[in-house]
Amino acid sequence: MDFHLTDEQLDIQQMVRKFARNEIAPIAAEIDENSRFPVETFEKMGELGLLGLLIPEQYGGVGQSVLTFCIAMEEVAYACASTSLSYLAHSVLCAHNLLCNGSDEQKKRYLPDLASGKKLGAIAMTEPDVGSDVLAIETFAERRGDEYIVNGSKTFITNAPVADTFLVYVRTDRALGPKGLSQLIVERGFPGFSIGEAFHKMGMRGSPTAPIFFQDCRVPVENLVRGENKALSIILGGLDVERTVGGSMAVGAARAAFDRAVAYSKERRQFGQPIALFEMILEKLANMSMDIEAAQLLTYKACALCDEGVRCSAEASHAKLFASEASVRACSEAIQILGGYGYMREYEVERMLRDARMGTIGGGTSEIQRLIIAREVLKR
Numbered sequence: 001m002d003f004h005l006t007d008e009q010l011d012i013q014q015m016v017r018k019f020a021r022n023e024i025a026p027i028a029a030e031i032d033e034n035s036r037f038p039v040e041t042f043e044k045m046g047e048l049g050l051l052g053l054l055i056p057e058q059y060g061g062v063g064q065s066v067l068t069f070c071i072a073m074e075e076v077a078y079a080c081a082s083t084s085l086s087y088l089a090h091s092v093l094c095a096h097n098l099l100c101n102g103s104d105e106q107k108k109r110y111l112p113d114l115a116s117g118k119k120l121g122a123i124a125m126t127e128p129d130v131g132s133d134v135l136a137i138e139t140f141a142e143r144r145g146d147e148y149i150v151n152g153s154k155t156f157i158t159n160a161p162v163a164d165t166f167l168v169y170v171r172t173d174r175a176l177g178p179k180g181l182s183q184l185i186v187e188r189g190f191p192g193f194s195i196g197e198a199f200h201k202m203g204m205r206g207s208p209t210a211p212i213f214f215q216d217c218r219v220p221v222e223n224l225v226r227g228e229n230k231a232l233s234i235i236l237g238g239l240d241v242e243r244t245v246g247g248s249m250a251v252g253a254a255r256a257a258f259d260r261a262v263a264y265s266k267e268r269r270q271f272g273q274p275i276a277l278f279e280m281i282l283e284k285l286a287n288m289s290m291d292i293e294a295a296q297l298l299t300y301k302a303c304a305l306c307d308e309g310v311r312c313s314a315e316a317s318h319a320k321l322f323a324s325e326a327s328v329r330a331c332s333e334a335i336q337i338l339g340g341y342g343y344m345r346e347y348e349v350e351r352m353l354r355d356a357r358m359g360t361i362g363g364g365t366s367e368i369q370r371l372i373i374a375r376e377v378l379k380r
């Protein structure tokens with residue numbers, strides 16, 4: 001066991017930290033206020049190689065590990081949570097998923113543009129009537145000759161308004177239950193595919209979320225990933241990495257709230273002394289610090305297992321569940337420490353709490369993470 005990052009990881013961390021603090025943090029409040037997707041940020045992230053961090057060089061990326069990706073993700077989330085959510089959907093849920101499951105031809109066709117940021121990616125699993133019970137997907141794809149004809153709809157799709165490449169889970173066999181699911185690559189512009197109006201959200205407002213619709217949408221058979229009725233293992237395997245990276249997003253956001261709280265508690269004076277000297281404030285800071293340390297360690301452990309290629313449902317759920325709930329606690333306590341100022345928009349911690357709240361819902365709710373962990377515990 002080695003708790004030290006490599007020199008290369010430290011270099012990447014420094015590079016992303018500098019970029020995120022100079023280019024992402026200064027516009028975080030503005031993109032939240034205007035519900036604006038920061039296209040310019042993603043262009044720069046593409047130039048820096050951040051969008052292809054997980055993609056091997058042969059497909060136009062940099063070929064780094066899940067751990068290194070999470071180190072970068074933490075820095076992006078520290079600067080702006082909604083930018084990190086769109087980054088996760090693009091780089092992990094779409095590009096990395098395709099890397100793990102696509103054919104060589106599909107990877108050659110789609111990954112270079114995703115790695116450079118020329119095209120943005122999304123994943124479409126959730127439906128209006130299918131959320132936590134994800135294996136009950138109803139959107140149906142029927143094979144006709146060289147095409148699938150897809151009918152149905154998906155909702156809450158991160159990046160849908162700006163994405164070009166969608167990985168879409170569909171049902172291809174109604175009799176097979178969870179084993180009757182397949183994954184298709186759908187391009188913006190395919191006939192019969194449309195994108196709805198973006199939702200107005202509580203937080204994560206710089207990351208656009210919208211429903212998508214399929215009305216006799218025609219998808220070429222060569223865009224079927226892995227084979228018909230083969231999506232169950234894609235869904236289960238992909239969620240380990242998604243949840244692990246979700247953990248690092250939450251750690252980055254929690255660190256940002258914590259640093260604001262520490263700085264403020266040293267500056268703010270009441271009763272003739274800095275509030276940092278009051279024991280009840282110190283207790284909050286100690287709890288936040290312990291939460292962040294634990295969340296980061298759980299996340300790094302899940303990263304290590306993902307990088308070994310080992311299935312790690314329980315560890316990924318530990319990371320995602322603990323880190324997302326720790327992040328909500330940290331943002332809420334940061335508001336408390338900042339007092340009335342914490343409740344005001346200019347001080348940013350209120351935005352951080354609105355953003356953090358999403359972490360306990362997206363990628364599987366906290367209740368579902370607890371179910372997964374409990375089932376694994378009983379199984380082991």
Ligand SMILES: Cc1cc2nc3c(=O)[nH]c(=O)nc-3n(C[C@H](O)[C@H](O)[C@H](O)COP(=O)(O)OP(=O)(O)OC[C@H]3O[C@@H](n4cnc5c(N)ncnc54)[C@H](O)[C@@H]3O)c2cc1C
Nearest residue numbers: 123124125126131132156157158361362363364365367368
């Ligand atoms: C901002 C945002 C972005 C998102 N991005 C994407 C995306 O890019 N792609 C995508 O496919 N989806 C996306 N989602 C959808 C997200 O994954 C779902 O919202 C989530 O899985 C929960 O599904 P649901 O909202 O339908 O809630 P439901 O499943 O209806 O759950 C409602 C409540 O019931 C609880 N519950 C459900 N089942 C059980 C059970 N068995 N035991 C105990 N409690 C239970 C839940 O925990 C929750 O509290 C996004 C969601 C949000 C908010």
